[in-house]
Amino acid sequence: MGKVPEMFGSMVFNDSVMKEKLPKETYKALKKTREEGKPLDPSVANVVANAMKEWAIEKGATHFTHWFQPMTGITAEKHDSFIYPVENDRVIMEFSGKELIKGEPDASSFPSGGLRATFEARGYTAWDPTSNAFIKDGTLCIPTAFCSYGGEALDKKTPLLRSMNAINKQAMRILRLFGNTDANRVITTVGSEQEYFLIDKAMYEKRKDLIYTGRTLFGAKPPKGQELEDHYFGVIKxxxxxxxxxxxxxxxKLGILAKTKHNEVAPSQHELAPIFTTANVATDQNQLTMEIMKKVATKHNLTCLLHEKPFAGVNGSGKHNNWSISTDTGVNLLEPGDSPRENAQFLLFLAAIIKAVDEHQDLLRISVASAGNDHRLGANEAPPAIVSIFIGDELMGVLKSIEDGTAYKQKDKAFMKIGVDVLPTFPKDSTDRNRTSPFAFTGNKFEFRMLGSTVSIACPNIMLNTIIADALCDFADELEKAEDFNSTLTELIRKTVKEHKRIIFNGNNYSDEWVEEAKRRGLLNLRSTADALPYYISDANVKLFEKQGVFSKTEIHSRYEIQLENYCKQIHIEALTMVDMVKKDILPAACSYMKDISKEAINKKQLCADICCELEETLLKKLSTLSAELYKKTVVLKSSVEPEKEFKDVLEQAQYYRNTVFARMEDARAIADEIESLVGRKYWPYPTYGDLLFSVI
Structure with a gap:
């Protein structure tokens, strides 16, 4: 492990490599672009491209690709070699500034939500110099934005960068009002914890549902699940x-700050957590992390499952998005300090976040909406679909004192005394942690816990950056025209707390009582993706995104269409997979078992006419009834997804898939799982839940 410092970032064209490989003036120009957002002089691109190429070739690379993040939720890449023909049928290795800066993938073949027709194929990838190039599988990967011929964003990186610019602009206005002249830029930082399952690869390959959909569509509950709570933080196998x-x-090697690893709550479930970095880089790195997770698993004859709910009856997988905001001088703007009541700047930023989350609950819910995450949210393992904020008792007390105009008496720092002399005492945190909260303050950052494990963290961070930028903009507008800054500031914080405190909840988000209380407070409870997505294109949200320069109206509508279409397609694939599994595997297995039971009963009767065959008869009747019912349910399910079905729009289609198709899938599953519990093990065509969850040793 002593080689880790040498290994770290060895496949990344990072700052230290740039400093070594680039001429001094080129390095300075590129650094200015990266750190201050200044435009890059095109003349610099050729020098950078040549240095990148030479470095990549030294590392064994033969190709380059513009690595981008289309609206599929995963990454995309088209590889070109460095070779360039010269005389005498020879080649040289070339890579130009033009090739670095711009690529031209086919835009019509990616989701566009109507932005691109099939015959309108041209699209562009544009180098993002704020994110480091890296080498993967012998290819130099250049992080890029992806846009259409008309300039519309067709990816997740472009709006994320726009949202980072928006919050930088508005936060700097606030800092200047507080007299901060040191900071030149404000950045949002993210650390994304990644949960996942590991199962045996051979067993995975026997499950059509896992292969086609990422989750088990059938599976009877095993005798043991997570009841003993023995897997969480247990010894790693x-x-x-x-x-x-x-x-x-x-x-x-790819410069990803993988820090923590441990077993999670469910059997075969685990977690990886990195150290935080800027939102843009963190998004790139999380996409890479998911890809590498799957690739490495295969080498160990394992399969990594990233679906939000691969197994019913045990915890699903999420991705906790630890979001904060800092200056380029290293000051965390969400650090309360020793006396939060006296830290007006912190309280203003906190008030902006409270206002933003309350006013835009819909957008935060939309940012985590997917068919997979619908299975997880609110299932006593993840936050409910109701958005709320946890800030803890101390900050709640501070805000209440501001609202009431009373003095706040700060408690002295408490120390933990465990009662054993040899164990050390240590300071006790001012607040507990609330693992049930969707959006929890954890000391100097907010942990957004609603994300599903497969989601790109770009969308949640786009939403957070944009809505908080808008709140800061409102605050700056008011404070910049104030005659008395301090009194206006105090009144602004007081007013914000009073108007938006309904979004603060420090209790148990899993409880039924909270659902009722949230309803009384007027908070949204958007239970499914089909319920949430219509809010995306509301006039208020279109106005918000256009005002902050993050999305155009066309870009918002395209994303609305894409997410609804994807939702329908996912459930459609699941339904067809269920039909296939029932007809080709489950019903034949039940029939085979019934055939052998029938033979056994006949043989017993032939041997002795009055012998008891109650077991065989009972099983046959039960299985025959269940099999006939499952067949009927499957026929109905198949008819539900016939291609000739017509809808007036994609929203109606999504609601149909949610309310009709999904319900029929659940009906069919319930019967199939009961059949599994009755059929002999050697007859069942798939590895069981017990096999899948407890086979990796």
Whole structure:
């Protein structure tokens, strides 16, 4: 492990490599672009491209690609080699500034929500110099934005960068009002914890549902699940440990700050957490992390499952998005300090976040909406679909004192005394942690816990940056025209707390009582993706995104269409997979078992006419009834997704898939799972839940 410092970032064209490989003036120009957002002189691009090429070739690369993040939710890449023909049938290795700056993938073949017709194929990828190039599988990967011929964003990176610019602009206005002349830029930082399952690869390959949909569509509950709570933070099994070791090494080579690894709550479930970095880089790195997780798993004869709910009856997987905001001088603007009541700047930023989350609950819910995450949210393992904020008792007390205009008496720092002399005492945190809260303050950052494990963290951070930028903009508008800054500031914070305190909830978000209380407060409870997405294109949200320069109206509508279409397609694929599995595997297995039971009963009767065959008869009647019912349910399910079905629009289609198709899938599953519990093990065509969850040792 002594080689880790040398290994870390070895496959990344990072700042230290740039400093070594680039001429001094070129390095300065590129650094100015990266750190201050200044436009890059095109003449610099050729020099950078040549240095990148030489470095990549030294590392064994033969190709380059513009690595981008289309609205599929995963990454995309088209590889070109460095070779360039010269005389005498020879080649040289070339890479120009033009090739670095711009690529031209086919835009019509990616989701566009109507932005691009099939015959309108041209699209552009544009180099993002704020995110480091890296080498993966012998290819130099250049992080890029992706846009259409008309300039509309067709990816997740472009609006994320726009949202980072928006919050930088508005936060700097606030800092200047407080007399801060040191900071030149404000950045949002993110650390994304990633949960995942590891199962045996051979078993995965026997499950059509896992292969086609990422989750098990059938599966009877095993005798043991997570009831004993013995897996969480338990000893990591040798095979998993070997996987985690190689995963860390591969991520470190790519400059990804993989820090923490442990077992999660469900059997075969685990988590990886990185150290935070800027939102743009964190998004790129999380996409890479998910890709590398799957690749490394295969080398260990494992399969990494990133679906939000691969197994019913045990915890699903999320991705906690730890969001904060800092200056380029290293000051965390969400650090309360020793006396939060006296830290007016912190309280103003906190008030802006409270206002933003309350006013835009819909957008935060939309940012985590997917067919997979609908299975997880509110299932006693993840926050409900109701958005709220946890800030803890101390900050609640501070805000209440501001609202009431009373003095706040700060409690003295308490120390933990465990009662054993040899154990050290240590300061007690001022607030507890609330693991049920969707959006919890955890000391100097907010942990957004509603994200599903497969989601790109770009969208949640676009939403957070944009809505908070808008709140800061409102605050700056008011404070900049104030005659008495201090009194206006105090009144602004007081007013904001009073108007938006309904969004603050420090209790148990899993409880039924909270659902009722949230309803009384007027908070949204958007239970499904089909319920949430119509809010995306509301006039208020269109106005918000256009005002902050993050999305145009056309870009918002395209994303609304894409997410609804994807939702329908996902459930459609699941339904067809269920039909296929029932007809080709489950019903034949039940029939085979019934055939052998029938033979057994007949043989017993032939041997002795009055012998008891109650067991066989009972099983046959039960299985025959269930099999006939499952067949009927499957026929109905198949008819539900016939291609000739017509809808007036994609929203009606999504609501149909949610309310009709999904309900029929659940009906069919319930019967199939009961059949599984009755059929002999050797007859069942798939690895069971017990096999899948407890086979990795």
């Amino acid at each position: 040798p095979r998993v440990s070997a996987y985690m070791k190689e995963l860390d090494e591969e991520l470190w």
